[in-house]
Amino acid sequence: MRSDAERNRQRLVxxxxxxxxxxxxPTMAAVARAAGVGQGTLYRNFPTWDDLVMAVHRMDVAELVDMVPGLLEREPADRALRTWLDRLAEYGRLKKGLGTAIHAAMLEQLAGEGYAPVVGAIDRLLEAGRTQGLVRADVGGEELLLMVGFLWRLELTPDRDERSARMLDVVMAGLAASTVG
Structure with missing residues (x-):
């Protein structure tokens, strides 16, 4: 893909x-207008609304997964995990918005494509925490993902971020190595 075509595609996403x-x-036309491209460019890249939404989802999952190594280099594993969970909470806000934008079959596809990479990222963060003696050994990535499932159920209210942060604090306290008897 030419560099200008790649820039247009990225701008659309x-x-x-x-x-x-x-x-x-928004409508597809509104997305094209806001991205500063013609509708033909939009439809060449994303023939349907579902294609565009899936591209957004894939990019978000890739960003979540790709940020793990850098976090682990910069922060102790428990802080890296919390930072990552905060980012997951931000993604949860987007997923909440996706509910009205897509139908049930697409939700299943979104979950299927994103599940394994996200669990793998969580497992990597948890393993680093266990190695540093910061995270309890008996919780895996799938279990943690289930525990933070509330992120997708929080209503989009003005205090949503504060509520999410308080709940993630509770999750992190429960993950601390010192909580295991």
Whole structure:
């Protein structure tokens, strides 16, 4: 793909990501306009709304997974995990917005494509925490993902971020190595 075509594609995904956080979801024409490209460019890259939403989802999952090594280099494993969970909470806000933008079959595809990489990222963070003696040994990535499932159920209210942070504090306290008898 030519560099200008790649920039256009990325701009479309970035604009769609922001737009999916709004209610009601935008039209394809509005996304193209906001990205500064023609509708032909949009439809060449993303023939359907579902294709565009899936591209946003894939990019978000890749960013979540790809940020793990850098976090582990910069922070102790428990702080890296918390930082990562905060980012997951931000993604949870987007996923909440996706509910009105896509149908049930697509939700299943989104979950299927993102599940294994996300669990793998969590496992890597947990393993680093266990190695540093910061995280209890009896919790795996799938269990932690189940525990933070509340992130997708929080209503989009003004205090959502504060509520999410308090709940993630409780999760992190329960993960601390000192909580195991």
């Amino acid at each position: 970035d604009v769609a990501r922001e737009a999916l956080e709004t209610e009601p979801p």
